[in-house]
Amino acid sequence: xxxxxxxxxxxxxxxxxxxxxxxxxxxxxxxxxxxxxxxxxxxxxxxxxxxxxxxxxxxxxxxxxxxxxxxxxxxxxxxxxxxxxxxxxxxxxxxxxxxxxxxxxxxxxxxxxxxxxxxxxxxxxxxxxxxxxxxxxxxxxxxxxxxxxxxxxxxxxxxxxxxxxxxxxxxxxxxxxxxxxxxxxxxxxxxxxxxxxxxxxxxxxxxxxxxxxxxxxxxxxxxxxxxxxxxxxxxxxxxxxxxxxxxxxxxxxxxxxxxxxxxxxxxxxxxxxxxxxxxxxxxxxxxxxxxxxxxxxxxxxxxxxxxxxxxxxxxxxxxxxxxxxxx
Amino acid sequence: xxxxxxxxxxxxxxxxxxxxxxxxxxxxxxxxxxxxxxxxxxxxxxxxxxxxxxxxxxxxxxxxxxxxxxxxxxxxxxxxxxxxxxxxxxxxxxxxxxxxxxxxxxxxxxxxxxxxxxxxxxxxxxxxxxxxxxxxxxxxxxxxxxxxxxxxxxxxxxxxxxxxxxxxxxxxxxxxxxxxxxxxxxxxxxxxxxxxxxxxxxxxxxxxxxxxxxxxxxxxxxxxxxxxxxxxxxxxxxxxxxxxxxxxxxxxxxxxxxxxxxxxxxxxxx
Numbered sequence: 191x192x193x194x195x196x197x198x199x200x201x202x203x204x205x206x207x208x209x210x211x212x213x214x215x216x217x218x219x220x221x222x223x224x225x226x227x228x229x230x231x232x233x234x235x236x237x238x239x240x241x242x243x244x245x246x247x248x249x250x251x252x253x254x255x256x257x258x259x260x261x262x263x264x265x266x267x268x269x270x271x272x273x274x275x276x277x278x279x280x281x282x283x284x285x286x287x288x289x290x291x292x293x294x295x296x297x298x299x300x301x302x303x304x305x306x307x308x309x310x311x312x313x314x315x316x317x318x319x320x321x322x323x324x325x326x327x328x329x330x331x332x333x334x335x336x337x338x339x340x341x342x343x344x345x346x347x348x349x350x351x352x353x354x355x356x357x358x359x360x361x362x363x364x365x366x367x368x369x370x371x372x373x374x375x376x377x378x379x380x381x382x383x384x385x386x387x388x389x390x391x392x393x394x395x396x397x398x399x400x401x402x403x404x405x406x407x408x409x410x411x412x413x414x415x416x417x418x419x420x421x422x423x424x425x426x427x428x429x430x431x432x433x434x435x436x437x438x439x440x441x442x443x444x445x446x447x448x449x450x451x452x453x454x455x456x457x458x459x460x461x462x463x464x465x466x467x468x469x470x471x472x473x474x475x476x477x478x479x480x481x482x483x484x485x486x487x488x489x490x491x492x493x494x495x496x497x498x499x500x501x502x503x504x505x506x507x508x509x510x511x512x513x514x515x516x517x
Numbered sequence: 518x519x520x521x522x523x524x525x526x527x528x529x530x531x532x533x534x535x536x537x538x539x540x541x542x543x544x545x546x547x548x549x550x551x552x553x554x555x556x557x558x559x560x561x562x563x564x565x566x567x568x569x570x571x572x573x574x575x576x577x578x579x580x581x582x583x584x585x586x587x588x589x590x591x592x593x594x595x596x597x598x599x600x601x602x603x604x605x606x607x608x609x610x611x612x613x614x615x616x617x618x619x620x621x622x623x624x625x626x627x628x629x630x631x632x633x634x635x636x637x638x639x640x641x642x643x644x645x646x647x648x649x650x651x652x653x654x655x656x657x658x659x660x661x662x663x664x665x666x667x668x669x670x671x672x673x674x675x676x677x678x679x680x681x682x683x684x685x686x687x688x689x690x691x692x693x694x695x696x697x698x699x700x701x702x703x704x705x706x707x708x709x710x711x712x713x714x715x716x717x718x719x720x721x722x723x724x725x726x727x728x729x730x731x732x733x734x735x736x737x738x739x740x741x742x743x744x745x746x747x748x749x750x751x752x753x754x755x756x757x758x759x760x761x762x763x764x765x766x767x768x769x770x771x772x773x774x775x776x777x778x779x780x781x782x783x784x785x786x787x
Contacts, residue, residue: 274633352544352546354544355548356544362766370746450639458731475648487638
């Protein structure tokens with residue numbers, strides 16, 4: 191048996207057939223480069239983005255070409271802040287001048303004060319804790335079920351044939367439509383929230399897992415066949431590695447969905463948590479409380495999304511680094 | 518290392534496009550089994566609970582709702598709002614997305630703000646919207662428009678910005694004006710992505726319709742049927758409402774898929 195290793199380097203989407211390079215090492219190993227990562231959002235993957243180089247690069251806007259580099263870079267960095275600052279200024283001015291009654295739109299200072307009060311009294315942490323606990327339990331349960339379901343469907347065509355149509359049919363029904371059903375079944379307690387959040391997280395995880403398992407390039411599988419891989423080897427060394435990025439995308443999407451439905455569920459049925467804080471503020475007509483809670487919800491969602499993004503990029507980076515190492 | 522004989526049956530994964538004709542029935546096994554079990558359970562009284570209604574009762578409720586016209590009234594109200602919100606949101610989204618994609622300066626100014634905005638869970642806006650616009654149809658349509666706006670903007674902008682550079686170069690070589698480049702090169706290239714956005718907007722706005730009826734309770738709609746069922750412990754009403762919502766969602770999905778395929782063929786995309 192030949193003792194060579196394979197390192198496949200599929201180019202961008204344009205190049206259909208992966209280039210195969212052979213070199214010596216002790217075990218057949220197959221790695222996918224990061225370039226092979228599926229792109230879910232942009233259908234025309236591979237085309238470089240036209241405005242990107244102009245918009246986000248350090249290249250400066252034209253009128254400031256004469257200015258020194260550091261100034262230009264600083265100005266470019268400040269640009270995105272202009273619009274929010276202008277809006278904030280308008281809002282503050284409107285509140286100060288009394289254009290809008292504070293009941294309809296409380297001045298920004300109020301919102302900040304409320305936020306500070308909430309944080310100081312410890313209420314905020316209580317609510318954040320309740321929400322985070324719900325979302326974590328629900329997400330963990332949902333993504334576990336999703337991974338199992340997706341793996342089962344991904345590995346076996348017949349499981350897919352039996353389960354996927356029912357799964358697709360149930361997925362059509364949104365979380366909010368499940369709510370009254372589950373509410374009647376288990377009551378308004380914590381299980382209701384866990385079940386709904388888990389359902390929300392489960393769907394993208396299962397679908398992405400299935401997709402991930404199915405997308406191992408045909409070329410790689412052929413190579414596996416040529417080397418007489420067992421089914422187990424096929425799965426562990428070909429299918430799984432190429433599925434990892436998609437799996438991760440599924441987890442990330444699952445978390446986003448879980449966070450979204452947490453807010454929904456708490457808005458409808460809860461007595462603590464960030465969503466409840468929003469409803470409570472609305473009932474008391476304290477819009478400053480509503481806005482403070484919305485801010486916290488947004489900030490936490492954003493933070494977690496950034497974290498997952500970082501983890502995803504790390505993963506992709508490690509895979510990219512691993513690819514040349516497999517030579 | 519002993520070479521293991523390849524068993525074709527083991528390698529189901531390596532046959533991604535196996536003929537599937539005649540195997541469709543397998544998808545029906547699970548739902549039919551579930552319904553049979555459900556029917557048996559209610560028939561034989563395995564669970565003694567008012568919540569376990571029989572499938573036949575659900576069908577009866579459905580027939581009654583269809584018969585006395587309540588279902589159509591509710592569906593019509595929901596769909597009218599859905600389509601209004603979807604129309605407004607999509608139109609605004611196309612304009613905003615095109616501006617963000619075609620105009621780098623605008624992108625620098627507004628892009629980050631928009632990205633922050635879309636991070637905030639949509640439903641968190643409902644309390645604010647209810648204060649500003651009340652609980653009626655206006656508030657619901659505003660909310661639906663927001664729901665439809667976000668995916669359209671994101672996909673339009675993405676589609677425009679991922680125009681193949683080769684095409685842009687050709688346009689430059691031929692001395693196209695900016696307007697010509699935008700209308701004859703960039704927009705056609707972005708059509709599939711734009712359509713994806715519109716398609717997502719349709720789905721999102723349907724989800725948001727249910728959400729709006731749930732959280733801005735007033736008037737009639739399919740969501741209100743559900744709420745009523747849950748308030749009166751009428752499991753049959755709840756289950757029937759869920760089925761209606763699921764079916765409408767599925768129909769929208771199917772129509773959009775069909776259109777997408779047509780469009781894709783027309784614009785010569787694989």
